[in-house]
Amino acid sequence: MRDPARILVVDDVADNVEILRMRLTSLGYEVVVAEDGEQALAKVRAALPDLVLLDIMMPRVDGLEVVRRLKADKSLPFIPVILVTAKASPKDVAAGLDAGGDDYLTKPVDHGALVARVRAMLRIKTLHDEVQALNKGLEAKVREQVEELGRVGRLRRFLAPQLAQAIVSAGDEKILENHRREVVALFCDLRGFTGFSETAEPEDIMAVLKEYHGAVGPLIRKHEGTLDRFTGDGMLVFFNDPLPCEDAPERAARLAIEMRDAVAGLVGSWTKRGHKLGLGIGMAQGYATLGRIGFEDRFDYTAIGAVINLAARLCGEAGDGEVLMSGRLAAAVEAMAEVEDLGERLLKGMARPAAVAKLRALRLA
Template sequence: MRDPARILVVDDVPDNVEILRMRLESLGYEVVTAVDGEQALTAVRETLPDLILLDIMMPRIDGLEVVRRLKADRTLPFIPVIMVTAKTTPKDVVAGLEAGGDDYLTKPVDHGALIVRVRAMLRIKALHDEVQGLNRELEAKVAAQVDELQRVSRLRAFLAPQLAQAIVSAGDERILENHRREVVAMFCDLRGFTAFSETAEPEDIMAVLGEYHGAVGPLIRKYEGTLDRFTGDGMMVFFNDPLPCEDAPERAARLSLEVRDAVAALVPGWLRRGHRLGLGIGMAQGFATLGRIGFEDRFDYTAIGAVINLAARLCADAADGEVLVSSRLAAAIEAICEIEDLGERQLKGMARPAAVARLRAVKTPPEADARG
């Protein structure tokens, strides 16, 4: 509410208007006047007063109709109305209040009563404005939180929750725009899944995939990998993007071995149900182009480049329970992992042979050996 408060005085008798104007201005209020209902409606919309003193008995549009129209107009802010009437019967007072008036004064207007009622209505106006302001702030905060939740939800489709939250908290999603960066890419898929899916019931296929994804998904989150996509039994995960991590090769190595072991633990149960399945994993390190692809409300974050193709080919060549890695990645993790050099292999779909190594396990620290 403005200071000083603006009060609209409406009466078809000029002397009444002048008396109220002088009294209110002597109290420090700004006063606007109107001499009939039509002028009053126009003045309200043009000046947005903080309070209206409204005579009931007026020609053309009386005060009761004026207050009804004002209270029905949703475009106007809350403006308290004091009905001013020469009639003092309870019926007349009730009619004014039922029409939408907030209080009343009787003519001739007592100066003391005028002061008390005006101050009371202005306090109500000030409190209402304060509550409205708080509501707007709350609505803005809720809208911002909903927007953040939606952004986190979109990002969690391919990022670990903590990474998604970090990007949203930073308030800048430009990190997801197309760019080039060195990554470690990991592909894994089930061996024997094609033959299995050709003969198994759909319910059995969904059950196997549910167990497989349920075992692997938490591990991807544990190591904060970026999940590119699910393709049935296949998954692609990469590290060092969109947020960089210095230990990307180690994270990828540890993830691949834990995924291998987690799926191996599922295999006996699958065998008991007649499902002969295994897992192969391929990993490579190198530069890729990364960014969002898709359309409004449906996008993925992906990586493309030779390193991605190499990881996919290594995965396709891996036997059940085998983790094959490129020579560059093998060199990056040889200090912490047991690596077996397999020499060069001609991988399907690649023009030249590639140097390949097998990742066996994470090396046990010397102090752990001593305790053992």
């Protein structure tokens, strides 16, 4: 509410208007006046007063009709109305309050009553405005939270929840635009899955995939890897993007060992059901181009580059329970892992031999 408060005095008798104007002005209020109901409606919309003192008995449009129209106009803010009437019977007062009036004064207007009722209505106006401002702030906060939940939901399609939340908290998705960065890529898929899927019932295939994904998915989240995509039994995970982490090689190594062990725990059950399956993993370290692809309703975050191809080829070369890695990655994790150098190998689809190593286990801390 403004200071000083603005009060609209409405009466078709000029002497009444002048008396109220003088009294209110002496109390420090800003006063505007209207001579009839039509003028009052126009003045309210133009001046947006903080309080209206409204005579009931007026020609053309009386005070009761004026207050009804004001209270029905949703475009107006809350403006308390004190009805000023020469009729003070309970029936008349009830009719005024029922029409939308907030209080009333009887003529001739007593100065003490005028001061008390004006101050009371202005206090109500102030409290109402404060509540409205609080509500608007809460509404804005709710909208922001809903938008944030939507953004988190979209980001969680391919990011660990911690990373998705961090990006949303930063308020900037530019990090998801195309860029180049060094990453550690991890490819894994099930050994024997192609033959299994050619002969098994669809329900059995879906059951195996559900168990497989249920075992390795939480591990990806645990180590805060970025899940690129599922391709049936295969998946690509990479580290150090979109948010950087200094220990990307170590995280990838830990994830690989835990994924291998988790799937090993499922193999017994699969074997009893006649499914000959295992897990192979390939990892490499190098530079890739990363970014968001797709369209508004469905997008993915992906990595492209030689390092991704190398990890995929190493995965294809790995036997059941093996974790193969590039020579560069092996050098990065040798302090915390047991690594066997396998020398150079010519991998399928690659023009030159690549240095390959096998990750056997993590060293005890």
